[in-house]
Amino acid sequence: MKKQIEGSQAVAHVVALCRPEVMACYPISPQTHIVETLSRKVKAGEVGNCQFLNVESEFGALSVLIGASAMGARTYTATTSQGLLFMAEAVYNAAGLGLPIVMTIANRALGAPINIWNDHSDSMSMRDSGWIQLYAEDNQEAVDLHIQAFRLAEELSCPVMVCMDGYILTHAYESVDLPTQEQVDAYVPAFEPVQVLDPQDPVSIGAMVGPEAYAEVRYLAHHKHVRALEAIPRLSQAFQDIFQRPSGGLLDPYETEGAETILLALGSVNGTIKDAVDDLRKEGWPVGSVALRSFRPFPSHVLRHVVQDAKRIIVIEKDLAMGKGGIVSSDVKMALRGLPIIVDTVIAGLGGRPIPKTSVIDTVKRACLEGLEEPHFLDLNWEAINRELTRQQEQRRSGPTPENLLREMGVPGAKPV
Amino acid sequence: MSYQRVKFYQTGTFTVGNRLLDESDRTVQAGMDRTNSLDSGHRACQGCGEALGARYALDAVMRATHRQMVAVNATGCLEVFSSPYPESAWQIPWLHSLFGNAPAVASGVAAALRAKGKTDIRVIAQGGDGATVDIGFGCLSGMFERNDDVLYVCYDNEAYMNTGVQRSGSTPPRAWTNTTQAVGTDPGNPMGVGKNLPRIAMAHGIPYVATASVADLHDLEAKVTKSMAIRGARYIHIHVPCPLGWKSDPAHTIKVARLAVESGLFPLFEAEGGHVTDRTRIRNKVPVERYLELQGRFNHLLHPRDESALGAIQAMADANINLYQLLSSEA
Numbered sequence: 052m053k054k055q056i057e058g059s060q061a062v063a064h065v066v067a068l069c070r071p072e073v074m075a076c077y078p079i080s081p082q083t084h085i086v087e088t089l090s091r092k093v094k095a096g097e098v099g100n101c102q103f104l105n106v107e108s109e110f111g112a113l114s115v116l117i118g119a120s121a122m123g124a125r126t127y128t129a130t131t132s133q134g135l136l137f138m139a140e141a142v143y144n145a146a147g148l149g150l151p152i153v154m155t156i157a158n159r160a161l162g163a164p165i166n167i168w169n170d171h172s173d174s175m176s177m178r179d180s181g182w183i184q185l186y187a188e189d190n191q192e193a194v195d196l197h198i199q200a201f202r203l204a205e206e207l208s209c210p211v212m213v214c215m216d217g218y219i220l221t222h223a224y225e226s227v228d229l230p231t232q233e234q235v236d237a238y239v240p241a242f243e244p245v246q247v248l249d250p251q252d253p254v255s256i257g258a259m260v261g262p263e264a265y266a267e268v269r270y271l272a273h274h275k276h277v278r279a280l281e282a283i284p285r286l287s288q289a290f291q292d293i294f295q296r297p298s299g300g301l302l303d304p305y306e307t308e309g310a311e312t313i314l315l316a317l318g319s320v321n322g323t324i325k326d327a328v329d330d331l332r333k334e335g336w337p338v339g340s341v342a343l344r345s346f347r348p349f350p351s352h353v354l355r356h357v358v359q360d361a362k363r364i365i366v367i368e369k370d371l372a373m374g375k376g377g378i379v380s381s382d383v384k385m386a387l388r389g390l391p392i393i394v395d396t397v398i399a400g401l402g403g404r405p406i407p408k409t410s411v412i413d414t415v416k417r418a419c420l421e422g423l424e425e426p427h428f429l430d431l432n433w434e435a436i437n438r439e440l441t442r443q444q445e446q447r448r449s450g451p452t453p454e455n456l457l458r459e460m461g462v463p464g465a466k467p468v
Numbered sequence: 469m470s471y472q473r474v475k476f477y478q479t480g481t482f483t484v485g486n487r488l489l490d491e492s493d494r495t496v497q498a499g500m501d502r503t504n505s506l507d508s509g510h511r512a513c514q515g516c517g518e519a520l521g522a523r524y525a526l527d528a529v530m531r532a533t534h535r536q537m538v539a540v541n542a543t544g545c546l547e548v549f550s551s552p553y554p555e556s557a558w559q560i561p562w563l564h565s566l567f568g569n570a571p572a573v574a575s576g577v578a579a580a581l582r583a584k585g586k587t588d589i590r591v592i593a594q595g596g597d598g599a600t601v602d603i604g605f606g607c608l609s610g611m612f613e614r615n616d617d618v619l620y621v622c623y624d625n626e627a628y629m630n631t632g633v634q635r636s637g638s639t640p641p642r643a644w645t646n647t648t649q650a651v652g653t654d655p656g657n658p659m660g661v662g663k664n665l666p667r668i669a670m671a672h673g674i675p676y677v678a679t680a681s682v683a684d685l686h687d688l689e690a691k692v693t694k695s696m697a698i699r700g701a702r703y704i705h706i707h708v709p710c711p712l713g714w715k716s717d718p719a720h721t722i723k724v725a726r727l728a729v730e731s732g733l734f735p736l737f738e739a740e741g742g743h744v745t746d747r748t749r750i751r752n753k754v755p756v757e758r759y760l761e762l763q764g765r766f767n768h769l770l771h772p773r774d775e776s777a778l779g780a781i782q783a784m785a786d787a788n789i790n791l792y793q794l795l796s797s798e799a
Contacts, residue, residue, distance in 0.1 A: 072580060072583040072584070073576060073579045073580050073583055075572075075575075075576065075579075100582075100583050100584075100585070101583060102579040102580075102582050102583045104575065104576075104579055104614065105614075106572065106575075106610055106614075107606050107607065107609065107610030107613070108606055108607075108610075110568070110569060110572075110606070110607070111569070111572040111575075111606065111607045111610050112572075114565060114566070114569035114572035114573050114576065114607060115572050115573070115575050115576035115579065116576055117565050117569070117573050117576060118540060118563065118565070118572070118573035118574060118575065118576025118577040118578075118579075118580070118591075119576035119577065119579050119580040119583075120576075120580075121563050121573075121576075121577070122538070122576070122577045122580035122581060122584075123580065123584070124579070124580035124583055124584065126576075140566055140568075140569075141565070141566060141569060144565050144566055148565070248538045248561035248562075248563055248577065249561055250535055250536050250537060250538065250560070250561055250589060252561075253558070253559060253560050253561040253562070254561060254562075255551055255553070255556035255558050255562045255563075255564075256562070256563045256564070257563055257564035257565055258547075258551035258552060258553050258556055258562075258564060259547075259548060259551060259552045259553070260552075260553055261552065264553070
């Protein structure tokens with residue numbers, strides 16, 4: 052049933068249809084509308100016997116789910132940004148224990164400076180934690196990926212993050228095709244845990260493992276991701292069979308046929324990128340794009356196959372590895388090693404900075420005509436940066452950097468950046 | 469239930485011989501069907517108070533729940549010495565996640581049991597003083613505040629023993645640890661610091677809070693058994709000497725624990741809904757020096773004598789005796 056609905060409400064709607072048994076939540080913008088809606092649904096008795104715990108922190112939230120999942124319950128939470136960092140120890144622990152928890156990340160920047168707007172710094176910080184990471188391009192996909200996430204997590208006994216851009220998706224009203232309970236029940240089978248706390252059959256879960264077996268245990272966790280590379284497309288196909296629409300998969304190529312330059316990105320910016328590709332194609336530029344759905348596992352072989360005939364890949368990423376540059380582009384370079392393809396890194400959209408179509412188009416043209424410095428920062432205010440660098444050279448006690456920048460800029464929004 | 473004809477005298481105490489008790493009052497460990505929740509093969513040190521306390525506490529829970537129990541363990545000595553695969557000493561469903569989250573993990577187990585309608589299975593969480601009063605304090609307070617159906621047991625050996633004896637929020641004033649060295653002015657842990665977690669637990673208004681000691685294992689079992697008859701958040705704080713960290717003779721573990729109780733430094737009491745309801749009265753009060761002198765961690769207070777510190781510690785014991793009416797004949 053198509054409905055004009057906020058992204059968070061739509062996600063909460065399908066999470067409830069997936070019949071979670073325990074949810075533990077701690078509020079943080081822009082995740083709040085998801086957990087508020089779920090708390091209402093649970094209280095209203097719309098989610099069976101589901102237990103909704105209001106906890107004291109994100110660390111507590113994921114820890115509750117670790118206990119509940121080990122007890123054999125289907126579990127869900129949502130967080131973002133500082134919340135994800137605060138639960139970091141439990142994030143690694145849940146993956147290490149092989150507990151199939153599903154968590155929404157309403158992607159948001161990391162402080163300091165504190166910033167509530169969208170980028171991918173938060174989920175990128177957990178890229179090596181052992182969680183599968185799926186990125187939604189729009190709210191329909193956010194809905195669909197959550198349904199697939201429960202089945203994927205429980206099939207592999209591996210936790211899954213569904214990443215959706217904070218505000219851009221969580222707070223956007225779009226037309227979304229909401230599934231029925233019957234469809235979801237047909238797709239998501241009952242949870243059959245591979246390990247469970249059971250007084251009739253007592254086991255020790257989470258005990259110490261020394262050098263004699265730790266590496267093997269970690270390899271087997273990695274092997275789940277290897278299996279996920281096969282499972283994600285298969286479950287995407289199974290999804291289409293029931294819900295009658297394509298959704299999910301490892302990546303989504305757009306106009307890659309004959310494309311010499313291919314843009315690659317995660318999440319909602321792919322909408323802008325597809326518009327830029329259309330415009331560039333009209334002007335005769337042989338350009339295409341790839342939306343990466345699965346960042347962990349990273350679909351190296353599929354990506355290599357899809358872009359092998361291109362000359363240039365421009366990775367537009369909403370994150371920054373300080374002292375290095377791009378996080379996604381590093382993985383892309385590894386995937387394409389040995390191929391004569393240039394990989395550019397474009398750092399864009401940090402802390403909610405808009406990524407206008409015109410900037411994308413200009414960057415593609417510049418890359419093709421002149422090449423790009425590595426990494427390239429999209430739409431950076433170099434004048435402000437250079438003023439601040441000069442100040443810092445001249446004055447030892449130069450003061451808080453963000454305040455200095457904003458003083459120079461005047462009232463935010465009053466002048467073009 | 470069948471019983472061995474065992475002798476359980478503890479000479480010099482007021483403990484009655486086990487065989488003289490009515491069968492229903494006898495200690496869990498004397499039963500032929502005791503469960504050995506924490507079995508042989510663990511790697512605890514000689515004289516470990518924590519291993520002793522854990523065995524008695526968990527076997528009492530096993531009896532009270534008819535073996536329908538799940539245990540969650542914080543990181544720490546108990547976790548490390550009991551569990552390395554493939555030699556786990558646990559004969560119960562047992563889950564270790566992290567150092568600071570055992571109360572929340574246990575809340576999750578309890579929530580799953582509610583969701584599945586299996587509320588006959590009970591959950592306990594356990595950790596040392598570091599996991600409880602320091603790193604896991606936030607999660608513990610959350611579990612208390614939500615009144616989740618969890619018994620949390622803290623084995624308090626008054627420092628981070630697993631990492632090699634460093635100070636915790638439960639380390640007593642003036643004690644030596646590796647991060648409160650016995651050097652400089654006022655050597656050892658500063659006076660006037662530290663947390664009293666049983667009282668903080670009481671301030672949450674939870675149904676049941678108790679302190680216990682390995683010096684009185686029958687009392688410990690009785691408190692654990694009582695707590696399992698109650699639903700909601702419960703907290704038992706057990707004093708467990710650590711010969712390694714306290715620099716005491718492994719043969720003196722029970723003796724040291726008893727002197728902590730009889731000096732008033734570790735009061736034994738129960739509280740329900742935030743109010744003290746019962747206490748174990750001291751029948752043979754001893755000066756704190758008798759307790760301190762058996763432990764190398766207090767050597768610097770006695771050689772040479774630090775009258776000011778000894779007086780301050782005696783004052784703490786006397787304050788406890790006064791607060792909990794440990795000497796008064798009417799309770």
